[in-house]
Amino acid sequence: MSTRAEFLRRIRAELARTPALFPATPSLRPAHPREVADTIRRELSERWPATLQRFQQEFERVGGVLHRVATVQEVPSVVGRLARERDARDVLTWHPSALGFDPARGLADEKLTCRTMPEAVPDAAARRALRDTIATTPLGLTGVDVALAETGTMILRSGPGRPRSTSLLPATHVAVFDRTALVESLAQVAVLLEAWHADEASGAVINFITGPSRTADIELTLTRGVHGPKDVHAIFVERPLRE
Amino acid sequence: MSEAELATPFRDRAGRALQDGFLQQALTIATTKFLELRREAFGEFPEGDALRDRARAIKEATLQRLDHYLEQLVDNVERLGGHVHFATTPDDARRIILDIAKRTGTRMAVKSKSMATEEIHLNEALEAAGVTPVETDLGEYIIQLAHERPSHIIAPAIHKTKGQVADLFARELNRPNVPADPEVLTAIARAELREKFLQADMGITGANFAVADAGTVVLVTNEGNGRMVTTLPRVHVAVMGVEKVVPSMTDLAVFLAILAKSATGQKLSVYTTLVRGPRKPEELEGPDEFHLVLLDNGRIAQLGGTLREALYCLRCGACLNVCPVYRSIGGHAYGYTYPGPIGILLTAMLNGAASVKDLAHASSLCGACADACPVRIDIPRMLIELRKEVDEKKIAPWSERVVFTLVAWLLRHPALFRLAAPLARVFQRPFARGGRIERLPLFFGEWTRTRDLPAVAARTFSERWAALEREGR
Amino acid sequence: MPEASVRAALMITCLGDMLFPDVGVAIVRLLRSLGVTVEFPPGQTCCGLPLFNSGYHAEAAGAARRLVEIFKDAPYVVVPSGSCAWMVKHEGPGLLKDTPLAGEARRLAERTYELSQFLVRVLGKTRFGSRLRGRVTYHDSCHLLRGLRESATPREILENLDGVELVELPGHDECCGFGGSFSVRLPEVSSAILEKKLTNVEATGASCVVACDAGCLMQMAGGLTRRKSQVRAVHLAELLEP
Numbered sequence: 001m002s003t004r005a006e007f008l009r010r011i012r013a014e015l016a017r018t019p020a021l022f023p024a025t026p027s028l029r030p031a032h033p034r035e036v037a038d039t040i041r042r043e044l045s046e047r048w049p050a051t052l053q054r055f056q057q058e059f060e061r062v063g064g065v066l067h068r069v070a071t072v073q074e075v076p077s078v079v080g081r082l083a084r085e086r087d088a089r090d091v092l093t094w095h096p097s098a099l100g101f102d103p104a105r106g107l108a109d110e111k112l113t114c115r116t117m118p119e120a121v122p123d124a125a126a127r128r129a130l131r132d133t134i135a136t137t138p139l140g141l142t143g144v145d146v147a148l149a150e151t152g153t154m155i156l157r158s159g160p161g162r163p164r165s166t167s168l169l170p171a172t173h174v175a176v177f178d179r180t181a182l183v184e185s186l187a188q189v190a191v192l193l194e195a196w197h198a199d200e201a202s203g204a205v206i207n208f209i210t211g212p213s214r215t216a217d218i219e220l221t222l223t224r225g226v227h228g229p230k231d232v233h234a235i236f237v238e239r240p241l242r243e
Numbered sequence: 244m245s246e247a248e249l250a251t252p253f254r255d256r257a258g259r260a261l262q263d264g265f266l267q268q269a270l271t272i273a274t275t276k277f278l279e280l281r282r283e284a285f286g287e288f289p290e291g292d293a294l295r296d297r298a299r300a301i302k303e304a305t306l307q308r309l310d311h312y313l314e315q316l317v318d319n320v321e322r323l324g325g326h327v328h329f330a331t332t333p334d335d336a337r338r339i340i341l342d343i344a345k346r347t348g349t350r351m352a353v354k355s356k357s358m359a360t361e362e363i364h365l366n367e368a369l370e371a372a373g374v375t376p377v378e379t380d381l382g383e384y385i386i387q388l389a390h391e392r393p394s395h396i397i398a399p400a401i402h403k404t405k406g407q408v409a410d411l412f413a414r415e416l417n418r419p420n421v422p423a424d425p426e427v428l429t430a431i432a433r434a435e436l437r438e439k440f441l442q443a444d445m446g447i448t449g450a451n452f453a454v455a456d457a458g459t460v461v462l463v464t465n466e467g468n469g470r471m472v473t474t475l476p477r478v479h480v481a482v483m484g485v486e487k488v489v490p491s492m493t494d495l496a497v498f499l500a501i502l503a504k505s506a507t508g509q510k511l512s513v514y515t516t517l518v519r520g521p522r523k524p525e526e527l528e529g530p531d532e533f534h535l536v537l538l539d540n541g542r543i544a545q546l547g548g549t550l551r552e553a554l555y556c557l558r559c560g561a562c563l564n565v566c567p568v569y570r571s572i573g574g575h576a577y578g579y580t581y582p583g584p585i586g587i588l589l590t591a592m593l594n595g596a597a598s599v600k601d602l603a604h605a606s607s608l609c610g611a612c613a614d615a616c617p618v619r620i621d622i623p624r625m626l627i628e629l630r631k632e633v634d635e636k637k638i639a640p641w642s643e644r645v646v647f648t649l650v651a652w653l654l655r656h657p658a659l660f661r662l663a664a665p666l667a668r669v670f671q672r673p674f675a676r677g678g679r680i681e682r683l684p685l686f687f688g689e690w691t692r693t694r695d696l697p698a699v700a701a702r703t704f705s706e707r708w709a710a711l712e713r714e715g716r
Numbered sequence: 717m718p719e720a721s722v723r724a725a726l727m728i729t730c731l732g733d734m735l736f737p738d739v740g741v742a743i744v745r746l747l748r749s750l751g752v753t754v755e756f757p758p759g760q761t762c763c764g765l766p767l768f769n770s771g772y773h774a775e776a777a778g779a780a781r782r783l784v785e786i787f788k789d790a791p792y793v794v795v796p797s798g799s800c801a802w803m804v805k806h807e808g809p810g811l812l813k814d815t816p817l818a819g820e821a822r823r824l825a826e827r828t829y830e831l832s833q834f835l836v837r838v839l840g841k842t843r844f845g846s847r848l849r850g851r852v853t854y855h856d857s858c859h860l861l862r863g864l865r866e867s868a869t870p871r872e873i874l875e876n877l878d879g880v881e882l883v884e885l886p887g888h889d890e891c892c893g894f895g896g897s898f899s900v901r902l903p904e905v906s907s908a909i910l911e912k913k914l915t916n917v918e919a920t921g922a923s924c925v926v927a928c929d930a931g932c933l934m935q936m937a938g939g940l941t942r943r944k945s946q947v948r949a950v951h952l953a954e955l956l957e958p
Binding site for chain 2: 195
């Protein structure tokens with residue numbers, strides 16, 4: 001078995017005897033990604049309606065369904081309708097601190113049981129129990145860190161109160177976001193990624209979600225929901241969630 | 244493919260594939276569909292060409308300082324709480340993974356689709372050590388149930404009909420009367436595999452990329468199995484060829500913009516998962532351990548070798564879909580882990596030039612692969628280099644080398660070369676009819692079995708030139 | 717004609733010389749009618765592409781060296797085959813890179829043109845007469861299309877032929893399956909690729925499929941006559957009337 005030193009020594013030896021194929025440099029990284037990210041967000045906030053329109057177009061192309069509501073108070077009724085259509089009685093949600101609002105009361109009004117994910121990490125036994133809860137709940141409600149218009153993608157960072165399988169194990173995933181999440185292009189996302197990874201407090205996983213889980217592995221027939229959610233819904237809230 | 248099957252000459256394996264009616268139909272449908280989708284995706288993406296150039300430059304820049312970027316990656320993965328292992332050979336890689344399995348008491352490992360683990364034949368090793376490997380990509384799952392090998396880099400089971408899959412599920416999963424309906428079959432696989440995800444101790448993945456300065460491993464999937472295996476089991480092991488490292492997130496975004504478009508024509512695959520080490524203490528889920536196995540297996544030697552450019556490969560499969568040879572014979576006939584034009588280069592990289600003495604010629608050098616490649620790998624050029632190596636190392640049959648040496652000699656002697664036409668006219672006399680030859684003996688019969696050959700003209704152009712010259716005055 | 721001062725040498729190619737001499741004759745007459753003084757330097761054999769593609773590079777360099785010497789004095793070199801033109805333009809300089817002939821090889825590469833490119837890009841000529849009437853289709857040979865990046869000049873000429881309708885060939889950019897020694901090393905695969913090509917050709921309803929490469933023509937003509945097709949495979953030059 002090789003060691004790191006031995007591995008690198010062989011690589012250096014090979015590189016030493018090889019001229020470059022052509023002169024090349026990696027991409028220029030922003031020196032201060034956080035500032036650039038702030039600037040991008042600020043500029044985007046002025047043209048969010050066009051960005052949302054593009055997001056909707058691409059999101060629908062990949063099989064997502066977008067709902068628009070005026071305020072966060074309307075979110076539970078949309079979730080309630082989606083749950084009733086699926087005979088679902090339980091809803092899994094991110095912790096209110098991660099979601100930006102607390103849907104529990106509204107969901108109760110819709111006769112739904114709200115299973116809220118804890119912000120603090122419980123002991124191992126409780127974690128196992130929670131995992132079973134997540135695995136058996138039919139609908140998961142999450143927030144969105146970035147809604148990428150160019151591709152109809154929702155980007156979700158894991159972290160306290162925002163377990164990653166909320167958007168994975170339930171058959172239906174419903175994500176809520178407002179104008180502050182919207183960005184136009186992958187290039188802009190790259191700046192955000194640069195900013196995030198410099199942040200030691202970032203969670204262990206960042207997920208880009210572009211529509212429902214799909215496969216075409218049997219005779220190239222497109223089939224949804226092979227492992228992840230079969231249905232993916234986004235609820236756009238016109239009045240920003242954190243005002 | 245088994246050793247016994249590899250003992251069959253490539254030409255015969257290809258011939259068998261050509262006789263397989265279903266395979267032919269499946270290949271046509273699949274590759275045509277992928278081709279169309281790819282064309283559409285780049286059609287509405289005008290910046291695609293510039294991004295492909297950029298992606299190519301990033302790959303080259305990374306290789307030029309591979310030691311630096313790998314060190315950075317290793318440091319950052321470790322900083323985030325992961326462990327990094329170095330495997331020179333497939334055997335090293337298998338031993339590393341088996342050690343982890345043993346130490347963590349792993350009895351079942353769920354796998355997300357990974358060519359690197361195919362390459363090191365990991366499943367057999369796990370089974371031998373008493374660990375049950377479960378492939379979770381639907382195509383790979385089907386292949387595993389059928390005890391076969393993938394036939395396409397991104398669509399491993401395209402050679403199977405839904406009827407065959409239904410029969411397979413009925414037999415292997417004990418589910419009689421399964422209809423041959425992809426929707427139903429997919430739902431069955433979902434239910435079966437959901438159990439496995441929840442039970443498994445270890446998740447094993449490849450890596451599409453690893454971002455050096457972020458210590459982040461990137462997985463791209465459509466089904467979500469990549470997310471499952473990195474979220475639910477206690478241990479996550481990622482196996483990755485050393486060339487998959489990219490310097491930064493900015494670079495990563497360039498590759499993400501072209502990878503799915505090249506592979507399936509999607510703007511992005513459904514899931515792109517950026518893994519930054521094991522579960523953080525403040526997080527509810529995720530593996531307690533994260534291991535990254537860096538795999539050499541012939542790659543490092545090619546940094547200074549003729550196949551260096553093949554190290555740019557993103558494993559998108561676009562070159563397979565456009566290759567007239569792949570489209571005719573499919574993946575299995577190639578006989579190794581990686582099929583298609585790029586597969587020939589990778590096979591040579593992993594197993595040496597001698598292993599591709601026949602495969603190096605399994606290309607008409609039409610160049611469609613180089614055109615389709617998102618990072619513009621000059622595959623035909625390297626196939627020719629491999630042919631050269633096969634020739635120089637005297638791996639090619641002596642008869643072939645004699646013929647080519649003779650031809651070369653003849654080309655240098657025009658007086659003798661000019662005798663070829665009259666000689667051919669004598670030779671062809673019993674066979675030529677109306678300027679065409681329908682059947683020839685010996686080696687020439689390889690042509691005439693399926694095609695007519697134009698007869699050598701009664702008077703060659705050279706022989707007519709004197710008259711033509713006079714005509715011009 | 718203003719082009720009267722143009723002098724060009726014909727590189728007939730091995731296949732062109734022995735199997736398709738009529739194409740060469742047609743080119744000579746066509747070029748002369750355009751005022752070009754056509755030369756045919758003696759001693760021509762082959763460009764070395766088959767050797768090169770099979771990995772016999774020292775031998776291919778020998779062929780490249782001969783070409784440089786044979787065509788030393790030609791202001792233009794015209795080649796009726798995209799693949800041979802590609803060999804001279806693309807690979808010749810590389811093969812002779814570290815030899816005294818390196819500069820000459822580069823200059824030969826610059827002066828060498830595939831026929832349709834020479835007609836359109838050098839002579840500026842896109843309108844020709846033709847005896848042919850009806851529908852034709854065009855097959856992009858791989859080396860001309862992806863090697864020399866040319867898809868326009870043959871089409872421009874065909875579109876401008878009076879009484880001739882050019883229809884696009886489905887899969888026009890796909891290989892015909894020839895591939896030099898590939899066609900006899902793996903004849904079954906080569907033929908399977910050819911079958912797809914010919915099915916597409918016949919679906920166009922064209923009376924002939926036009927190409928600018930002797931290799932493709934040999935492959936497609938061989939397949940068409942074998943399947944007793946009414947469609948003919950012809951070289952572009954055979955359609956053009958002075």
